[in-house]
Ligand SMILES: Nc1ncnc2c1ncn2[C@H]1C[C@H](O)[C@@H](COP(=O)(O)OP(=O)(O)O)O1
């Protein structure tokens with residue numbers, strides 16, 4: 283099964299909540315035909331399905347905590363294999379959230395060719411999330427949970443960037459700029475992959 287993913291081009295998209303990962307991924311999908319896999323979206327779909335697993339996940343996510351590693355990884359892998367025949371590459375959005383998740387991903391799936399580090403100030407992220415919360419219907423887009431998610435991002439996820447800097451695949455993207463200007467930087471990084 284994993285053979286199907288042997289030559290897959292894998293891009294990790296890492297950044298704080300509200301930094302603009304989803305926004306940029308959407309544009310990459312449109313231009314490059316990549317498959318966008320947001321771990322958060324996969325998990326929320328499981329919650330929406332009403333399954334027993336979904337109910338357990340909901341309780342964890344509402345608290346702003348990280349769900350068990352194997353659960354997320356299995357869901358990502360299933361989704362990747364399902365798209366293996368049509369995908370030009372994979373955007374893994376919101377994963378790894380911690381160094382251990384990155385190590386497990388490499389063991390079970392493969393190594394990333396690029397890490398897009400979508401960087402915005404905490405203040406900017408909070409502002410964007412509060413605005414998104416007005417319409418997103420996401421249980422975690424509220425002030426209290428946003429603060430927890432930001433703390434967790436700085437503690438658990440920023441070390442992921444340092445970890446991958448060692449193999450020189452990190453490209454830092456200034457996401458304070460308007461969406462199209464951010465995408466111009468993203469395009470350069472993706473184009474270099476070919
Ligand atoms: N460069 C940018 N400038 C202004 N707003 C942006 C932006 N990138 C994203 N946004 C907006 C869109 C969303 O309402 C909100 C969060 O963006 P998102 O793509 O959902 O973030 P993430 O997926 O990283 O949580 O901010």
Ligand SMILES: [Mg+2]
Nearest residue numbers: 303304320322
């Ligand atoms: Mg997102």
